[in-house]
Amino acid sequence: MSKKAEEFIGRVVEKNPGEVEFHQAVREVVHSVMPYVEAHPRYQKAKILDRVVEPERVIQFRVPWFDDRGEVQVNRGYRIEMSSAIGPYKGGLRFHPSVNLGILKFLAFEQVFKNSLTTLPMGGGKGGSDFDPKGKSDNEVMRFCQSFMTELARHIGPDTDVPAGDIGVGGREVGYLFGQYKRLRNEFTGVLTGKGLGWGGSLIRPEATGYGCVYFVEEMLKTRSEGLAGKVCTVSGSGNVAQYTVEKLLELGAKSVTLSDSDGFIHDPDGIDAQKLQFVMELKNVKRGRIKEYADEYKCKFIPGERPWGIACDLAFPSATQNEVEEADAKKLVKGGCLAIGEGANMPSSPEAIRVFQLAKILYAPGKAANAGGVATSGLEMSQNSQRLSWSRKEVDERLHQIMISIHEACVRYGKDGKHIDYVKGANLAGFLKVADAMIDQGLV
Ligand code: NDP
Ligand code: 2IT
Numbered sequence: 199m200s201k202k203a204e205e206f207i208g209r210v211v212e213k214n215p216g217e218v219e220f221h222q223a224v225r226e227v228v229h230s231v232m233p234y235v236e237a238h239p240r241y242q243k244a245k246i247l248d249r250v251v252e253p254e255r256v257i258q259f260r261v262p263w264f265d266d267r268g269e270v271q272v273n274r275g276y277r278i279e280m281s282s283a284i285g286p287y288k289g290g291l292r293f294h295p296s297v298n299l300g301i302l303k304f305l306a307f308e309q310v311f312k313n314s315l316t317t318l319p320m321g322g323g324k325g326g327s328d329f330d331p332k333g334k335s336d337n338e339v340m341r342f343c344q345s346f347m348t349e350l351a352r353h354i355g356p357d358t359d360v361p362a363g364d365i366g367v368g369g370r371e372v373g374y375l376f377g378q379y380k381r382l383r384n385e386f387t388g389v390l391t392g393k394g395l396g397w398g399g400s401l402i403r404p405e406a407t408g409y410g411c412v413y414f415v416e417e418m419l420k421t422r423s424e425g426l427a428g429k430v431c432t433v434s435g436s437g438n439v440a441q442y443t444v445e446k447l448l449e450l451g452a453k454s455v456t457l458s459d460s461d462g463f464i465h466d467p468d469g470i471d472a473q474k475l476q477f478v479m480e481l482k483n484v485k486r487g488r489i490k491e492y493a494d495e496y497k498c499k500f501i502p503g504e505r506p507w508g509i510a511c512d513l514a515f516p517s518a519t520q521n522e523v524e525e526a527d528a529k530k531l532v533k534g535g536c537l538a539i540g541e542g543a544n545m546p547s548s549p550e551a552i553r554v555f556q557l558a559k560i561l562y563a564p565g566k567a568a569n570a571g572g573v574a575t576s577g578l579e580m581s582q583n584s585q586r587l588s589w590s591r592k593e594v595d596e597r598l599h600q601i602m603i604s605i606h607e608a609c610v611r612y613g614k615d616g617k618h619i620d621y622v623k624g625a626n627l628a629g630f631l632k633v634a635d636a637m638i639d640q641g642l643v
Pocket of ligand 2: 288289290291309312360361362363364391544569570572573574576
């Protein structure tokens with residue numbers, strides 16, 4: 199990395215102490231875009247990099263709620279409004295005990311460039327809480343969501359900031375959050391995406407992140423005259439993104455052999471077929487059980503405390519959380535003959551793991567490109583809400599597919615280096631330039 203880039207990152211680290219995930223996300227983007235910025239004085243003069251790493255607004259608030267025993271609980275809520283350069287702040291809410299400011303800032307930062315890549319007019323934001331929905335009753339989750347929204351409502355709006363789901367926030371939580379917003383504002387608007395189909399949601403939004411990730415990997419494979427049919431795939435996580443990744447892989451003739459949660463992973467060499475996937479959806483979305491129960495049901499292996507990256511595969515889809523693929527995992531994947539990585543999760547690979555993939559010249563799609571289908575379809579939900587119309591499943595899926603193809607094209611345009619495509623550079627540079635140009639056009643904001 200250039201001296202200028204190192205100095206810049208040094209200042210970011212000093213100014214944001216302890217926010218290690220945020221430093222990691224900034225380092226990756228700066229590494230990709232600094233050569234371009236150095237060659238184009240207009241970005242330097244406008245100090246675009248200094249501005250883009252500083253959130254437009256950070257909101258932190260207290261979330262008090264009563265548990266089922268009548269005891270007071272207090273959690274911390276956040277919303278990071280990172281950039282409104284190209285549209286209203288847009289990005290999910292994460293409810294997980296690990297949530298802190300640095301994690302949400304990394305997610306909001308990534309979201310800015312991801313949203314820019316979608317071709318739709320959305321700025322970047324992220325929020326959430328250290329609330330843990332695991333083991334809570336529906337009533338507890340509802341009371342928490344109502345309290346969380348009571349404060350958040352004053353900061354968001356359909357043309358201001360539009361949250362959605364992420365880890366620990368799915369259809370149930372979006373419903374409770376939307377209901378409370380509506381009560382407070384006396385307005386039925388598209389203030390959240392991922393809504394239920396009967397009350398403003400879009401077809402394909404639940405499927406979109408997983409489907410989009412598979413569409414993106416399909417485009418990458420085409421560059422090597424390869425296809426999805428017959429490929430053996432490892433998938434981590436077993437939530438929203440993992441489930442619909444498995445569904446689309448199955449539809450396109452590939453075989454998923456793993457799923458995981460924070461307890462460990464299951465390995466089913468016969469492949470997860472439609473019936474088994476239905477079991478997973480019921481287990482995770484309704485019963486809220488553990489993935490080990492899959493192994494009990496289908497008599498396959500459950501490996502506690504481990505991730506699936508030691509299983510030989512053609513394609514890998516990390517779809518759980520950040521830094522879940524470390525250097526040693528990446529080496530195992532490469533050694534096992536893995537051709538391509540599609541990141542359903544945000545920043546699942548550590549910088550050292552990414553280096554292993556890049557040195558091995560395997561097809562590596564960073565999350566901000568590969569998982570952009572979720573937020574892109576949120577953008578389509580916003581369009582439908584504005585029109586007061588609902589598009590068909592086919593129409594939304596075709597638009598999603600087309601958006602993933604466009605994102606792939608943008609990565610190729612900005613990341614092609616001779617025969618090799620550097621998808622990290624391509625995604626970062628393409629995403630960054632649109633935001634940077636908008637910031638310059640809008641003056642010192
Ligand atoms: P879910 O809450 O539906 O599922 C999360 C899954 O990941 C669960 O299986 C969970 O296991 C596992 N997981 C979460 N945290 C950890 C951890 N610290 N260690 C091990 N396993 C963990 O979330 P999503 O499927 O929506 O999100 C998965 C990833 O995809 C996240 O990185 C998210 O940011 C990203 N993403 C999501 C989008 C969306 O539209 N939902 C869009 C783009 C990206 P357990 O139940 O044990 O916690
Ligand atoms: O990380 C992400 O892109 C999401 N969690 C989806 C955000 C959204 O607004 O749909």
